[in-house]
Amino acid sequence: MMREKNFKKENNPYEGQALWRKYVLKYFCLALLLLFSSLGFSNNIKGKIQDSKTRESIPFANVLVKNTTNGMMSDSDGNFNLNIEKFPCTIIIKFIGYKSQEVRVENKNQFLNVMLEEDVVALNEITVKPDNSYERSLLRKIIKNRKKNNPDNYQPLSYKDYTRTTVFLSNLRVKTSQSKTFRNSADAFVKSSDSTLMMPFYMDETISEHARKDKVDNSHITAQKSDGILSQVNPQIKTILHKKVTTEFNFYNNQIDILTRGFPSPISSTALMYYNIYLSDSIVSNKVKHYKFNFFPKSYKNITFKGHFWVEEGSWALTEIKASLPNSANLNFVKDLEVHINYEKLSDEKWFYKTQKINLKLTINKKEGKKRKKKTFDVQKLICYRDANTNNLAPFAEMPSSSYALLNTEASNNKIIAFRHEVAPLDTFEQSAYKGIKKLKENKFIKVADKFSAMTLNGYYNLGKLDLGPYFSFYRKNEIEGHRFTLPLRTSEKLFKNFMAGGYLGYGFKNKELAYGGNVKVMLPTKKRSILSANCHYDYFDLTKNKFVEFIRENPYQQGGGNIISSFTSKVPNPYLIRNRHIDISYEHQVNKSLGILVRPALNRYYSNYNLAFNQGNQSLSHFDTYNVMLDARLSFSQDYDEGFFSRIYYGNQKPVFHISTLMGQYKLPVKGGKKSGYYANVNLSMKSRFNMGPMFLKSMIEGGAVLGRVPYPLLQMPRGTRDIGSARYHFNLLHHSSFASDMYMSAHLCLNGGGVLFNKIPLIKKFNMREVVSFKAYYGKLLGNHDKVMKIPNMLQAPGKEPYMEMGFGVTNIFKCLRVEYVNRINKGAYFDKFSSSHGFRFRIEVSF
Structure with missing residues (x-):
């Protein structure tokens, strides 16, 4: 600080000018040196490296001057700018997977556009496959013993089963129950875990006895409890559910016929046409080895299952199988289908069903909505088997004249409650189902829906003690009658259960004539x-x-x-x-x-x-x-x-x-x-x-x-x-x-x-x-x-x-x-x-x- 202060105080103009000239001269000489150096000694070569077929740039290729250590790499766009000491020279361009290329450079004014060719070495095709001979040999044993292990072939056989089927309409919003239509039935809805509501639609519990002897099958229902909000079509709903939609699964058959379609079994004689099957695990239980196989569809558009099954070594019988249907399968209205079957060994070393659990979701459109889930019918079916016996049997009694005589009787209800308590108590949703159905059946909207559902299935619309229909005869057109309209009526089941009288009256507007008919039926x-x-x-x-x-x-x-x-x-x-x-x-x-x-x-x-x-x-x-x-x-x-x-x-x-x-x-x-x-x-x-x-x-x-x-x-x-x-x-x-x-x-x-x-x-x-x-x-x-x-x-x-x-x-x-x-x-x-x-x-x- 003292020196600066003295300098300003002296205020010598000649000293300041001398210092300024010294700095200017110094930087001027440096600039001249750089200029002459650039003009006399810098020889840079520019260029671009590309693929000869695709014309795409090749980044990070090696660019070298032959017989020297002078070189560089191209940038991410394939460009390079290489300093050359003397001309002429040869430049070598290299990159992995391409043939090296040499380029003769005569002077510094050349721009090199280098095209590299792929260096392809053709090899003979090599197919690598896993050694699946062991798992294939096990599969052959399973398939070979299918007929022996198939419960459908056991002679003689007797058993009891308890079947419970519940159907809920799911993914309903809270405001549905609060709407004018369901305001008086709001407490019939059940709240699910995701805060949406479920409407109980149908529930059925049945206890049956079955026997087979001398290739003759006999079955009868010993107890039955059933109810649904569409009371006029409950029998049809029960048949469709039990015989078509959630039928008993038997994977020993070549195909399982459900939903009117044939689903190939993963242990069928043609299983490898439809499935990829792999041995995935094995365990030893009671000194007997069990094998686990995973199976997957070869095409997820086919109506085939995915899942796994366990088999017992020696008998090669199924002990468990889990299967589900891929959502992508070419099947309408089915969003999810899952099956889980457990088997148990009987006293004669044969394996028979213990339980079958079937979960099914039905919907008009399988794709999920963007804002909220699609409404689905959730169908759950449980079958519990008891007292299976393959020893000699006494002659089986004939089936009662009508199972409907047992429907919802006090004796049936007591028997079902006892059996249910032993094998599978009701969960929270199922406990509320019967009460909810009873409440919804009194709803005016449900009553109308019930009548139209019955009309769709049987052709008649119920008017109380009369039925209007069949609906296909309301109108027709032909050359003689022209436009023909008909009014058909009959007495309903509410008037007489074992008697029916009906008739129709029609009129053709072209021939202006009446047509008529009538009928009487007695059961x-x-x-x-x-x-x-x-x-x-x-x-x-x-x-x-x-x-x-x-x-x-x-x-x-x-x-x-x-x-x-x-x-x-x-x-x-x-x-x-x-x-x-x-x-x-x-x-x-x-x-x-x-x-x-x-x-x-x-x-x-x-x-x-x-x-x-x-x-x-x-x-x-x-x-x-x-x-x-x-x-x-x-x-x-x-x-x-x-x-x-x-x-x-x-x-x-x-x-x-x-x-x-x-x-x-x-x-x-x-x-x-x-x-x-x-x-x-x-x-x-x-x-x-x-x-x-x-x-x-x-x-x-x-x-x-x-x-x-x-x-x-x-x-x-x-x-x-x-x-x-x-x-x-x-x-x-x-x-x-x-x-x-x-x-x-x-x-x-x-x-x-x-x-x-x-x-x-x-x-x-x-x-x-x-x-x-x-x-x-x-x-x-x-x-x-x-x-x-x-x-x-x-x-x-x-x-x-x-x-x-x-x-x-x-x-x-x-x-x-x-x-x-x-x-x-x-x-x-x-x-x-x-x-x-x-x-x-x-x-x-x-x-x-x-």
């Missing part, structure tokens, strides 16, 4: 189901209507073409209708679960019209009469069904259903000088089946028969066609309203659903869960008798040709989960077939399934 007080009925009508019917259609379309309210699209898309109204006055008395008797018989004597009068003339020789007849009796035997191999109010709803299985039918009678024609008559018979055999083949299934209906004797042409057999864009199940899609008349005939209707076996493998398409459809229909007939002598056959009906009529369709179903689109092509070519059929066309059908 006879017999041990086996027996019904005596009388029926009459005065109405128009399709000339080509199959006389045995009630045995083909058995479910009581599946009439017409079975396709709602056909009702609204008819291009040409059917002109070939015949008026019929009819009366009959029928007796139905169920011999056993597999065999039913029907006897029906009847009187008929058929009337001619301007489209269907009755000509005998030179005479024009106004009508003719028939007196006949129909006999039918139904063989179904223990097919499942639901008893409705004087009706049955059948559920398909893997076994065919046969009908052997005969119609025998006499016809009389009112000719001049008296009546001309003759005897005839129509013998008919039909077979319907559904066969599951893993993800695929085949539906078939085959029918054949013969008309014996000469008959008026309305009594001949005629295939039924359509003139609309609807795809008919048991009609011919390209035939016109009239085509052939035959007295010997055979027809086939086949439909193969691929279940997505092809579409599941196609990118983008597979996410839509569409399924392939192939259909085939054929008709072959002969007109052997000279029926023109009885009544002249109209020109629009002709004898079948030498070759069968055939049509084939290819299409896609499960579009938006409900639509089937099919292109149908007539296989037969030529002008002969063009007279009575179309050559091709698109057909549509509403089709909803799992």
